[in-house]
Amino acid sequence: QVQLVESGGGLVQAGGSLRLSCVASGINFSLYHMGWYRQAPGKQRELVATITSGGSTNYADSVKGRFTISRDNAKNTVLLQMNSLKPEDTAVYYCNARRILGTYDSWGQGTQVTVSS
16 A cells, blocks of 8 residues: 655745655555645646656746755655745645556645745
């Protein structure tokens, strides 16, 4: 059973930084593509960044140049470094896992990020 536990959210002023962490258990982590998504109040969940099992990354246009996704297969961890945060980055951030060639998505419980202006 896949378990994803996020941490690192909080309240930060615009221009500040946060680092989100997601620790996975119950899976062979190296065989999973990982990602971060977010959902703001009244909006649909949207992709923030993904990283494949091989380490290739993809970012939403709104976060390119500000956010960096990385993974540590030895620690079953995926990180999201968020710099130059903006109020519009305020959302609940969710960790996602999908097995290579799989179609089923697993989700964490989410961590709140609030950016004040």
